[in-house]
Amino acid sequence: MVKFTHGINQVLVLFLCCLFFGCSAVSTDTSSSSSGTTSSDSDSTSTTSGTTTSSSDDGEYKIQAIYVVPSGSTDNAYDTDGTIIASIGILNTWFSTQTGGSTLRFATNDSGTIKVERILLNRTDAAMKASGDLRVQLEIEVAAAGFNDVKTYYIIYYDSQASDAKCEGEAILRPGIGNIGYIQLCDLDFFESNTIAESPQTSNFEYVVIHEIFHLLGGAPSCAKNYDSVDDKGHTTDNLEMMYNSSADPENWDPQFLDQNNDDYFGHSNPDCRDLADSAFLSPEPTAKDVPAGTPNDNVLLSASDKTSCDQESSLSSISGVTDNRILFTNATDSDLKLIWIDTNGTRQFQETISAKSRSQWSSFVGQYWMLADSSDNCVAIYELQAGDHMLTIN
Template identity: 25%
Template sequence: MHRYFLIPAIIIFLIIFLLVIYSQYFYVDWKWTFIPDNFDTKTETYKEKILPDICDDENTAKIIKQNREISNKRSYKDRPDISSSPTIHAVYFLPCDGEDRKFDINGNIHSSIQSINNWFLDKTKSQIISFDTTSNNLIDVTFIRVNKSIKWFTKFNTLENHNKDTSSKIEKIILSNQNLFNNFENKKFIIFFEGWEKRISITNKVCGRSRYNGKVAIFYTNGRNKKLKSCTKDNIKNSNIEVFGESEQTILHEMLHTLGVPFKCGKNINPEESLHVTDSDGDIMNKVSGSLFLDYNNDDYYKHNIPNCPDLYMSKFLIN
């Protein structure tokens, strides 16, 4: 065999081999990118998706209720505040065709947030995040279902229309329903959305979203086609034990963005990477949401001693 033929043949073989290894061990969700939403992998048949009557993708977004979801354990508006201090309020948010997994009333959101504060206290030694709680010291979670389908929410990704992508639509609904919340001006929100965000590319998967120094942080509780799993490898569905896993890393990362973290005056900030720190991939504010450090070396956003630069340590959303 001529060597000029052998060399490209070997190169092609190596490329195929590497793609197989990557798809089997590193990017195992590749197949879901090409499988339509209406394909049932169990029966290997296509099913026509019929939207519930409560869905209305044509008219104004509205908050709706279903009789089968009503529970005396569930709150459809913010419960009375036990303090007027600034807090972060949790919302369990569902599209009209989303499965109600009861994360607001089965302890999953509460346990997930508790694990975040346990981690935060371990790193700071003296502070936790101020979450909105009930009189019996449980996380106050508001249940919201809207008349819009997951297809409506995921029509655009951020690059296609950054004003009408999933996170922007969720944010707009929260901001236009201020009447549901007490002390709205002193609250920020962490949204547990039973859905996902349309991918920018095959390999790009967004598990959370927030606006820098904004009002709303979002965690996507569902992967696109694996409807019972979260965007991350672990799942708040399994978080009745307080473990600081990938889900909690994402949730905390996005909430800190709404607090203006990391600050632009930090020493290791990469503004081209959507304001993430670059000095350690173990930092919670690294683009991969690490789990080892809250401000590695304390030189960016927490107890950093940088003149004329904000410090998370002084945030009104923290409790000593």
């Protein structure tokens, strides 16, 4: 847990490591969450817009801001009233001064204005947190809402307004598979009480957003000069820079620099260590266009009611392989699903049950077929694994 203070407000930042297993091993999240009341009186997640494509419409890597409100919480419209847009502007202004002109590339609309999407959840904040891993649940909801662009990272502004809510954030620790980071807004007047989007000065909140995005980009790498090997979760021991592990000393995290002395993760001179100055998510785009492992090569969303992929089951059989590729199966439905491997003889081989609102990661070979089936063994979807890291969501 990373903690810092801002005036009389405490902001707690959690950075949880998502650990994944190697060849033929499985890391399974089998937790489930109960359904909450629905803000939109609907049985599905409500979203203003989303993308169901697997590649960027403009071909560029970018970061998409999404305002997410759980059922039972007030929609403060931070996505439409300019608050989040202003906050992003403030953080990128500070970022530019630190980098000599580079900024984080956020998704924009046709006029060039920062684009902020929204998702109104059907589940309450309590239901979302029941599994103990809010980031995983948010990633499930984001994918189910159609945000599955392989060239986009999603930064979530989660407006829970729970009375016991902590201002916290989390993002995947690379090389874990995933594409979101989140910041939880801890109270109704979070933006005002933290002077976010109301001052030209970057506040603690903007620092947290940058910190989480840098985790998505692969920071801080373990080869960093000041890497915190005791923590070993993508942090450094320099309290004056962005990726400091403030869990050890929360009162002294004072991020005056993106990377002090440029010797850890940004603009350094170590050719054998990841340099976030080469990230494909920066503008202007650097020549190297670095994208960390764990960024999905394929991010597929399939409807449980559309069983088109099942039609060819009788003609399918997996082929043998030698190189492992990772796939993260996500069950975004309200029912348990069976994970089945179609073997080299075309025979179903049951592997495990993936609980509702949970997921499971496996290693497999290119050309192998995987099936999701319902409790009665009826095929829901079949997926042929390709090279690289993959995310498959059944909604």
